Amino acid sequence: MKILKIALQVTGILLLIPAVAMATLRFDNRSADGPSILFPGGELVSGDLYTGPEPDWSFTDDIFTIELQLDDPLSSRLIFILESEGKIYVISGYMSSALGRLWKHWAVQADEGDGLAVLRIGETRYPRQLLRINEGAVLDGVAAKMLSKYQGATPTPQSIAATRRGIEAGNSWVFELAARGG
Amino acid sequence: MKPKNYLILCVSVCLLVSLTILFVPGVSETIETRLLTFLSTNAR
Numbered sequence: 001m002k003i004l005k006i007a008l009q010v011t012g013i014l015l016l017i018p019a020v021a022m023a024t025l026r027f028d029n030r031s032a033d034g035p036s037i038l039f040p041g042g043e044l045v046s047g048d049l050y051t052g053p054e055p056d057w058s059f060t061d062d063i064f065t066i067e068l069q070l071d072d073p074l075s076s077r078l079i080f081i082l083e084s085e086g087k088i089y090v091i092s093g094y095m096s097s098a099l100g101r102l103w104k105h106w107a108v109q110a111d112e113g114d115g116l117a118v119l120r121i122g123e124t125r126y127p128r129q130l131l132r133i134n135e136g137a138v139l140d141g142v143a144a145k146m147l148s149k150y151q152g153a154t155p156t157p158q159s160i161a162a163t164r165r166g167i168e169a170g171n172s173w174v175f176e177l178a179a180r181g182g
Numbered sequence: 183m184k185p186k187n188y189l190i191l192c193v194s195v196c197l198l199v200s201l202t203i204l205f206v207p208g209v210s211e212t213i214e215t216r217l218l219t220f221l222s223t224n225a226r
Binding site for chain 2: 006009012013016017020021024025028036037038039094099103
């Protein structure tokens with residue numbers, strides 16, 4: 001009985017440490033001006049608000065991650081960005097597992113909410129609207145860019161088709177970052 | 183360990199973990215990087 005009690009106490013401490021660590025990291029970052037590596041931050045405040053004509057988004061090919069903030073709920077995270085045919089997209093993977101949907105809950109919120117968002121690249125903030133793309137030929141370009149930019153692979157018709165199938169099956173969710181009201 | 187001492191230990195561990203993450207440079211980044219690796223591997 002004494003051994004069981006000690007084992008339970010040790011287990012309790014071992015569970016307590018990661019729980020406190022996660023809570024601390026999340027709490028510490030919750031209202032920051034931008035996200036950390038993994039935990040969401042608060043409203044993107046710093047940086048100039050872009051108001052001109054639609055930019056040439058090809059410059060994002062040289063940018064690994066951007067900061068994306070949803071207006072509702074007001075939180076921000078780091079995310080990959082993909083440019084294809086003059087439009088920009090973000091992708092949320094791991095959406096077919098419960099752990100993935102918990103991790104990428106922002107995508108569920110964006111899909112179910114109004115999708116209003118702000119992205120920050122460098123010192124510039126761009127007001128946008130997230131529009132989920134479930135299917136269509138546009139996903140071929142997104143898939144090709146995903147493969148070449150983030151997986152270091154040369155896109156082939158087969159690999160593009162496989163990536164597109166994964167998106168259309170809901171394993172990854174793709175959102176276009178459209179101009180607001182556009 | 184008596185319940186009172188165990189609770190004191192739990193509170194002490196909580197404080198130690200929180201203060202370490204908040205005030206020791208690099209600890210939070212290391213934890214987040216390892217957690218990201220874990221999630222990337224296990225959330226498929």
